[in-house]
Structures are given as structure tokens and as C-alpha cells.
Amino acid sequence: MELDQLRYFLRVAERSSFTRAAEDLMISQPALSRSIQKLEEEIGQPVFERKTRSVSLTDAGTLLQARVQQVFSILEDTKAEITDDGESGRIRIGTIPTIGPYFLPEILSRFSAAFPKATLIVQEDTTDPLLKSCTQGEIDLAIVALPISAKYLEVEILFDEELLLVLPLDHPLVHKSKIHLSDVEPFPFVLLNEAHCLSDTILSFCRQRSFQPVAVGRTSQLTMVQELVSLSHGISMIPAMARHRDQSDRRVYRSFSSPKPMRTLAVVWNPYRFESRLLKAFREHLHR
Secondary structure (H helix, E strand, C coil): CHHHHHHHHHHHHHHHCHHHHHHHCCCCCCHHHHHHHHHHHHHHHCCEECCCCCCCCCCHHHHHHHHHHHHHHHHHHHHHHHHCCCCCEEEEEEEECCHHHHHHHHHHHHHHHCCCCCEEEEEECCCCHHHHHCCCCCCEEEEECCCCCCCEEEEEEEEEEEEEEEEEECCCCCCCCCCCCCHHHHEEEEEEEECHHHHHHHHHHCCCCCCCCCCEECCCHHHHHHHHHHHHCCCEEEEHHHHHHHCCCCCEECCCCCCCCCCEEEEECCCCCCCHHHHHHHHHHCCC
């Protein structure tokens, strides 16, 4: 087996298509098909089940995919360990959308100034895909909100953050000196869609206090939640870091009286992968 063959195999498995994989790899589809066919001849059985418009892994292909990913991880870690000088290299950072735009810019700027030879690559996604990418070694670490369900990943808590109530300017709760969770029960909520863990955090906090918010709007962007609140479509809870970046005067933020809704931010990584001195330095910067 050749490394190019295995790399081609992984791309076809990822894309579930010879056509799309060939486009990604910038080779002809016939050349890609011949490479996979040769691989199957060496193994002695098919690794893909061919369908009309797509392909899927056979049992042999699923096993091969796991092993090939391990091989490439070992090769990548070996190269990283050999070239580890503590100053240069690449760090692939995953982050969820409700953290990345508000927390990372200052971190990235400060780290780049301290390590100008480092290359920082940011991948934004929801929690589950990031944890999968972290487990498979596609990213070096991920910054997420707890709780998470992930085996074989190391978890380090960064800090707790308050969730603030956001209201339109004409809302009756704006002038209330103390706001309790019971005060917001009559009002509809605007939330992020189900893929975002922030909505789970909000709903969990409310349910623990025997209150089920009624969601009248769902969106994939935190900024859209804020805008919909400004238009009196509902109220919501927003992380304090997002409030600090909000320059709009069309909405107001209030803290809840105790107990306050909170979320816990953490950094996760795969402890079975090689950790460069540069990566360790970046994790230290997350605490500053």
C-alpha cells in the first residue's frame, strides 16, 4: 500500500463520492478509481459499496479507515515531535460559535505577538463535530462549553461565565430592580437551534427550576438572537462575553438575582496525540 492510495481512500470515504473526492484531490476520477481498485486488489476485498450516486464503506472499509487514520496520526505526530522547537509550527483550534468570535480574537492576537513563527488555524463548529475532530486528530484542541460527552479526551476548565437576560427597550422588565427567573415565565424566548449547546444550557437551567421556556424563534447565529430581541420577537439569555462586544443601544441586558444562570468553558484535547511545546504554550495563554 502506498501513502497516496491511503490518502485517496480517506478522501473518498469522507466525501462518499469518487467525483467530489477527485475534485478535492485535483486528480482525474479514472485515476482515483484505479488507485482504489488497486488497493482493493491488495486487500483482497472491496472497501466501498458502489451506489448510483454515492459510495459507502464496507465492513472492511470501515476497519481500514480506522487503521489508516491511526497511521496518518502517527506520521503527523512523529513529524511534529522531530520539528518541535517550541516557537514554530501549526496549531489547529476548534471553537463553538458562541465562544469563538468573543473570546478568541484577543487570545490569538496576544499569542501571535509572543510566537510570530506560529501558524494558528481556527475551525468553528458545534460541539459534537468538534469533539469528533479532536478525537481523530483533525484539530489539536477545542474550546467548548460543558457538559460534554466525550471519551478519551482530556478536559480542562477555563472559567465560569454568567448568562445575562437580554430585553428589548420597551420591555416591562427593563425597569425592574431585581429580576428572578419567575419574572420571565410569561414571556416567549428566542433561542439558538438545537445544534447549539447554549440552548441546552438555558433550557436545563430553567427546567431545574420547574420552568419550561416557550421558544418562538430559533436561529443559528447569536447576533440574530440579539437582533430578534431588539425587534420584540422575544427575550433571551446571552453569554456575558457576547454582551461585552455588543455596541447596540436597541436592547438592554440585566443580571438575574441569585441563582444566576452560568455556563462553564473548557478546553479539550486528545491526550494520546503528541503535544508540542507550542501547543502547551497556547493552552497556557487560554488562562491569562
